[in-house]
Amino acid sequence: MFQASALNDRNARIQRRWRLLFLVMTLLLILPVAIILGLLVHHGAPVISWSFLFEFPRQGMTAGGIFPALLGTIFLVSLALVFSVPLGIAAAIYLSEYARDNWLTRAINLAIINLAGVPSIVHALFGVGAFVLFFRFGTSILAASLTLGIMALPVVIVSTRESLQAVPRAFREACWALGATRWQTIRKVVLPNSVSGILTGVILEVSRTAGETAPIMFTGAAFFLPFLPESVYDQTMALSLHLFVLSTQVPGVPEGVPYGVALVLIAIVLSMNALSIGFRMVLRGRKRW
Amino acid sequence: MDVDLDVKRGIITSLIGPSGCGKSTLLRCVNRINERLGYVRTEGLVEVLGHDAYDPQVDLSQLRRQVGMVFQRPNPLPISIRDNILFGQRMHEPDSPDLAGSAADDVVESALREVLLWDGVKDHLDRAATSLSLEEQQKLCIARLLPLKPSLILMDEPCSALDPKATAVIEDLIWKLRGDYTIILVTHNMAQARRASDECAFMLMGRMIEHRKTDDLFVTPKDQRTADYIEGRYG
CATH class of the missing domain: 1.20.5 (Single alpha-helices involved in coiled-coils or other helix-helix interfaces)
Structure with a gap:
């Protein structure tokens, strides 16, 4: 058989x-x-050495370190987060918890999908037009961060919305049936149970933004600066652009240096990813359903 | 839907009928939890304690405080047992003296005692409510309504996720709450309607077919469709 x-x-x-x-x-x-x-x-x-990380570039960037670029990337990314995270989370909460399924919501969703699909160089041009010229921020950290922030927005919205949607509907219904308002439900039940996912999304956004070159190239990142920026209206160096410049624009750079810059950049990105995975594991372990 | 149903105070009224006949939808109209779904339109008059539940003046929060609901799948919130019991009151009267110190302990104890859960959980009130067994979870879901002193409790197939033993326990509990609360019990289990209700209403395809005392409805149904359903010819 x-x-x-x-x-x-x-x-x-x-x-x-x-x-x-x-x-x-x-x-x-x-x-x-x-x-x-x-x-x-x-x-x-x-x-890679302490002096590589914490010194200014010297001799036409063929020697010295990458400190201004490293710091510049940190500035750009943090400021981009300041813009995109509150806006993105608020929009995601609206879309997930309040919006009804009507033409407006569908239009917003379509806009988000399209925003996510816009090539980064187009974002750069938009940044030049809107922030550098129209709002008169000049080529500055502010303009570059805003451009990065807008680019990151769909990522934050989508990842936040997904984490909110992952909270079972039964919890919401339980809350509503007890007479809780929509906001009380969000505040007491939905957010506490989705915060791990939201944070993961934000951290992943950091890692993506840190590596972007095109959006900052025209809006606020400089080829070379002998000093650190003093305000958000100054330009700054950034790791990604620095890598591009060293590899293509500057003669006589020792072979290892661009690789060193790339290694630092990728180390930032990977450690952010690792952090987000760690976060998720810790918070998931604490999850109670 | 074409429904006219008069639910009497202090007794258990069961709603029976085949799947999709509108039992749950009708139930969800009473505390207006239906209307969140964008595609739902509610027409007609729903009166709770003599007041129109759909009056524009009605505050949903106040309505739902009077009209508690128990769901098909136990849905305790993912917080501690104790916090589940106090959740409703914290929402409605954050400054209530009942929520401070030992008064809160009394609220928790009396609610849990009323649903016969106290002895099982009194030593670990801080444990996650979601770690309880399904039977205990459903008891907790009933218990958390009680501090709000609702007049009406809607139960949407409260035993359908439970095994027969747990079902018996919950049915006993529902019977015990009879008198203090008005209860509407949706069930597709005819035997349960027979065991655990005073009056019974039979629905079919969105229509109310027959509403009588449970014993009468099951013994001498007036409508042929009711008779066929309770004999198991369809459904």
């Missing part, structure tokens, strides 16, 4: 072959990541 026929054997062989193909394809995925990281560490690690 139940012995395999010749056809069954053939089917099983074919199915094994397909499985192998898919497995190989999946493993191929790891390859670029491994090569990139390996290359960066191999070439970049030797140049």
